[in-house]
Amino acid sequence: MLPPKPILFPSSSTNHHHHNLRFVGYLIILILLFPTLADADSNPDDKDSLLSFATNFPSLNWSATTNCCSWDGISCDDKRYRVIRLSIPGRGLRGAIPSSLQNLTSLSFLNLSCNLLSGPLPDRLFSSFNNLHTLDLSYNRLSGYLPNPLPTLQLLNLSNNHFSGTIQKDILQSLQSLIALNISNNNFIGSIPLSICNTSPALVILDFSLNDFTGNIPQGLSACSNLQHSISAKLLLPGNSLMGKIDESITNLTNLRSLVLFGNMLSGSIPHNIGKLSLLEKLELHINRLNGTLPLSLMNCTKLQLLNLRVNALGGSQNLISPISVNSQELTSVITNSVGSYLKVFSPANP
Numbered sequence: 001m002l003p004p005k006p007i008l009f010p011s012s013s014t015n016h017h018h019h020n021l022r023f024v025g026y027l028i029i030l031i032l033l034f035p036t037l038a039d040a041d042s043n044p045d046d047k048d049s050l051l052s053f054a055t056n057f058p059s060l061n062w063s064a065t066t067n068c069c070s071w072d073g074i075s076c077d078d079k080r081y082r083v084i085r086l087s088i089p090g091r092g093l094r095g096a097i098p099s100s101l102q103n104l105t106s107l108s109f110l111n112l113s114c115n116l117l118s119g120p121l122p123d124r125l126f127s128s129f130n131n132l133h134t135l136d137l138s139y140n141r142l143s144g145y146l147p148n149p150l151p152t153l154q155l156l157n158l159s160n161n162h163f164s165g166t167i168q169k170d171i172l173q174s175l176q177s178l179i180a181l182n183i184s185n186n187n188f189i190g191s192i193p194l195s196i197c198n199t200s201p202a203l204v205i206l207d208f209s210l211n212d213f214t215g216n217i218p219q220g221l222s223a224c225s226n227l228q229h230s231i232s233a234k235l236l237l238p239g240n241s242l243m244g245k246i247d248e249s250i251t252n253l254t255n256l257r258s259l260v261l262f263g264n265m266l267s268g269s270i271p272h273n274i275g276k277l278s279l280l281e282k283l284e285l286h287i288n289r290l291n292g293t294l295p296l297s298l299m300n301c302t303k304l305q306l307l308n309l310r311v312n313a314l315g316g317s318q319n320l321i322s323p324i325s326v327n328s329q330e331l332t333s334v335i336t337n338s339v340g341s342y343l344k345v346f347s348p349a350n351p
């Protein structure tokens with residue numbers, strides 16, 4: 001990048017010696033200014049925080065002489081002043097999350113998934129973010145308790161880590177904007193908070209798979225208005241130790257696309273009005289203790305692509321079952337009870 005000479009040198013200058021001196025002077029000033037010129041727009045504190053963050057991770061080869069807004073994985077606001085996005089998944093980042101991260105106070109999106117980050121989250125790490133709406137720390141080796149709540153969060157993915165402890169009611173109370181909560185495959189225990197929908201009414205995706213949650217599926221879940229109304233609603237609680245009935249009120253969540261509850265100790269019968277969930281694409285209830293017969297309303301679930309009911313105590317005479325057929329064009333996978341007759345009834349190949 002060469003200085004635009006014609007503008008810098010006034011054509012009125014007549015003294016040749018003076019002209020040369022000025023030239024040298026301008027040149028020195030430009031050389032001194034150059035590194036900062038290139039960076040003039042980005043916040044020097046954010047850049048320092050990023051450089052400090054990167055000293056922990058050799059794979060982050062960010063160049064200190066360029067504007068941090070153009071670095072790989074970084075995005076800045078429209079004025080290219082503050083760093084608002086940091087997305088560096090799968091970069092082999094190993095070790096603890098450096099506390100320098102908390103100086104990037106304008107971050108709204110943070111994706112550190114698929115790395116080798118370990119240990120608990122720094123205590124006050126997230127309390128310094130005022131605008132964070134997306135936090136994806138999935139596929140790391142992080143441990144400890146659920147981090148301090150963040151009222152601005154819309155998406156929280158802590159899945160595939162070693163987090164433990166219970167989900168405290170007051171934590172959820174501070175997650176009022178939450179749309180997707182994915183804490184699958186950790187070591188969380190205790191019950192699913194009864195009031196989860198009062199505290200986080202915007203929830204559309206709830207993925208608590210593969211933890212050790214106990215107790216019942218709270219009836220309150222059916223009060224999550226966005227789980228009821230959103231077109232991408234998913235409720236995934238498989239691989240826990242949940243007991244009791246699948247309450248009929250779950251059929252209020254009429255927009256559910258996935259209802260996945262396999263691998264628990266759920267008992268009683270399949271909700272009579274399951275067919276109200278007519279948009280279901282996945283219904284996986286296998287490996288529980290469900291009994292009774294298949295509800296007739298199931299035939300209204302015409303979008304089903306995956307229905308799995310095997311390893312339960314579902315029964316009933318074939319006469320009861322045979323009138324049922326799932327009128328799904330897309331049913332690709334049917335795995336039913338060992339009572340082979342279900343297969344005959346449900347498989348599109350054998351209508």
Ligand SMILES: *[C@@H]1O[C@H](CO)[C@@H](O)[C@H](O)[C@H]1NC(C)=O
Nearest residue numbers: 045048049052053100102103
């Ligand atoms: C982060 O901010 C604190 C206080 O504002 C400061 O003391 C510290 O040096 C900063 N750390 C980095 C890496 O910029």
Ligand SMILES: *[C@@H]1O[C@H](CO)[C@@H](O)[C@H](O)[C@H]1NC(C)=O
Nearest residue numbers: 058059060061062063072091
């Ligand atoms: C930085 O690393 C990436 C891969 O992680 C590589 O594609 C890129 O060329 C490297 N840049 C420099 C300046 O070394």
Ligand SMILES: *[C@@H]1O[C@H](CO)[C@@H](O)[C@H](O)[C@H]1NC(C)=O
Nearest residue numbers: 089090111113114134136155
């Ligand atoms: C984070 O990055 C991973 C890997 O690219 C991607 O699969 C995931 O969807 C990202 N998370 C979010 C919330 O965008």
Ligand SMILES: *[C@@H]1O[C@H](CO)[C@@H](O)[C@H](O)[C@H]1NC(C)=O
Nearest residue numbers: 113136138155157180182205
């Ligand atoms: C984490 O979960 C969120 C919401 O469920 C999802 O959007 C994101 O893609 C997930 N991240 C990865 C790496 O799969």
Ligand SMILES: *[C@@H]1O[C@H](CO)[C@@H](O)[C@H](O)[C@H]1NC(C)=O
Nearest residue numbers: 138139159160182205207234
């Ligand atoms: C939760 O995150 C995992 C990645 O860790 C992803 O595979 C899964 O699809 C996410 N669940 C939902 C419901 O998006």
Ligand SMILES: *[C@@H]1O[C@H](CO)[C@@H](O)[C@H](O)[C@H]1NC(C)=O
Nearest residue numbers: 222223247248249250251252
């Ligand atoms: C949910 O379902 C229950 C029982 O099926 C019903 O009594 C209740 O009125 C429903 N609630 C809403 C909000 O639809």
Ligand SMILES: *[C@@H]1O[C@H](CO)[C@@H](O)[C@H](O)[C@H]1NC(C)=O
Nearest residue numbers: 267268269289290291292293
């Ligand atoms: C299903 O099991 C419950 C006990 O969990 C029992 O009370 C009920 O009678 C059983 N129903 C049928 C139809 O077998």
Ligand SMILES: *[C@@H]1O[C@H](CO)[C@@H](O)[C@H](O)[C@H]1NC(C)=O
Nearest residue numbers: 273275276296297298299300
């Ligand atoms: C299926 O849905 C239709 C229309 O909503 C309804 O009239 C019918 O009663 C439902 N069938 C069953 C078995 O629930």
